[in-house]
Amino acid sequence: MDMQTSLLKPRLSFWQLWNMSFGFFGIQFGFALQSANVSRIFSTLGAEADKLPLFWLAAPVTGLLVQPVIGYLSDNTWHPYWGRRRPFFFAGAIFAAIALFLMPNSSALWMAVAVLWILDAAINISMEPFRAFVVDKLDASQQTSGFAMQTFFIGCGAVIASLLPTMFSDVFGVSNVPTGGMVPDTVRYSFYVGGAVFFLSVMYTFITSTEAPPQNLEKFNADRKHAMRLGVALREIIKGFAHMPKTMVQLAFVQFFTWIALFAMWIYTGTAIADNVYGTTDAQSAAYQSAGNWVGIMFAVYNGVSALAAFILPVFARATSRKLVHTTCLIIGGVSLASIFMIHQKELLIIPMIGVGIAWASILTMPYAILAGSLPADRMGYFMGLFNFFVVIPQIASGLLLGWMTTHMFGGHTVNTLILGGASMVLAGILTLFVTDKAAAAK
Structure with missing residues (x-):
């Protein structure tokens, strides 16, 4: 089942790369609001710090279930108007926008956790086909640039989204204090903007980008009927684990330790800064909410750096x-993340975020560029989805273990958990040296 229109794909212009990647601006807008504010929302609704990783399990478990299935379905989808990946862009955008509007209106902790399940599933429905979209449309010589363009929009979207609560508070005078047990209005309005931006950005790519039909449409349709049978689909999805390319297996270990670090950072930076810099663990206090806004600024910095680095790293x-x-970027990021432990002045926290941003740019670009050269073209969506198992599995492991470790090994101080995350990222950098880059070896 050959899904390529030709062996040598036409070289796309800068603006064609721009159009096909712009949807990631909205996707990361939503994801950044989630990563910077969900722990804050949970804490405001009464969650204890050592329980936060368990509540965050919704995100990786959803990815574990959704991504390979969506990848498999998109590999076996074709419609003359909707195309192959674009139907999933559209569906994910609708559900993600709805979830972003619902999240800040959660009146109880269980509601916020339930909405997180919906939100992360919707983000995954849109995001996973975007990775395969690059490989579908670009020749190998342009794929690193394609992933870099996605990283640029990821950085830009995340910068603005991370700053929104502070902008609403400092520029527009919106209340940043929780009232009646509900999240602050700054967070609520930020999620409303995020829902609109997510939908409109993904729709821009949907409207401005096209997809080429399978080279042999009759054969594709015949194969699709067989592939979409439930028993066949389940068997093919499971069988993929036994047929992962060597490069993918090697990168799996890199991803595992990388995403332990990132998960620790997203869950615990807020509580760590509140405790280590602002001197409070009271989620209802003004100081705690101010720490939440400052974490948004920190996250904006690392995402802004990644947007710039996206074009330099290639x-x-x-x-x-x-x-x-x-390797270099991960080591820089790991040392930077661990160094937060030593900083007690909020302005100085910007410095380690620069290093984290350099690592984040590489994390969003290099593993996928290395992997693409080792994958069969007709199963690109499925294997890209399967590869993301090694993004979500370490997050599940972290969700189950980090709370216990924080309480029983780190004295309840979540800033110590960030040190563990930094060490994990350094280890991921070292493991990268043992990965086989087939495309580079073929030069």
Whole structure:
């Protein structure tokens, strides 16, 4: 089942790359609001710090279930108007926008956790086909640039989304204090904006980008009828684990330790800064909510740095190698994340975020560029979805273990958990040196 229109794909212009990647601006807008504010929402609704990882399990478990299925379905989808990946962009955008409007209106902790399940499922429905979209449309010589363009929009969307609560508070005078047990209005309005931006950005890519039909449409339709039978689909999805390319297996270990670090950062930066810098653990206090806004600024910095680095890293990769670039970036990011422990002045927290941003740019670009050269074209969506197992599995492990470790090993101080995350990212950098980059080896 050959899904490529030709062996050598036409080289796309800058603006074609721009159009096909712009949807990631909205996707990351929603994801950044989630990563910077969900722990804050949970805490405001009464969650204890050591329980936060358990509540966050909704996100990785949803990804575990959704991504390979969506990848498999998109590989076996074709419609003359809707195309192959674009139907999933559209459906995910609708559900994500609805969830973003619902999340800040949760009146109880269980409601917020339930909405997080819906939100993360919807984000995954849109996001996973975007990765395969790059490989569908771009020749191997442009794929690193394609993923870099996505990283640029990821950074831009996340910068604005992370700053929104502070902007609403400082510029527009919106209340940043929780009242009646509900989240502050700054957070509520930020999620409303996020819902609109998510939908409109993804729709821009949906409208401005096209997809080429399968080269042999008759054969594709015949194969699709067989592939979409429930028993066949389940068997093919499960069988993929036994047929993962060597490069994918090697990258799985890199991803595992990388995402332990990121999950720790997203869950615990808010409580760590509130405790270590603002001197409070009371989620109802003004100081705690101010810490939440400052974490938004920190996250905006690392995402802004990643947007800039997205275009610089491919240059270094061509001059050296993608493996060396990724190793270097992960080590810089890991040391930076761990260094937060030593900082007690909020302004200085910007410095480690620069290092984290360099790592984040590479995390969103290099593993996917390295992986793409080792995957069969007709199963690109499925294997990209399967690869994300190694993004969500470490998050599940972290969700089950980090709370216990924080309480029983780190004395309840979540800033110590960030040190563990930093060490994990450094280890991921070292493991990258053992990955086989087939595309680079073939040059």
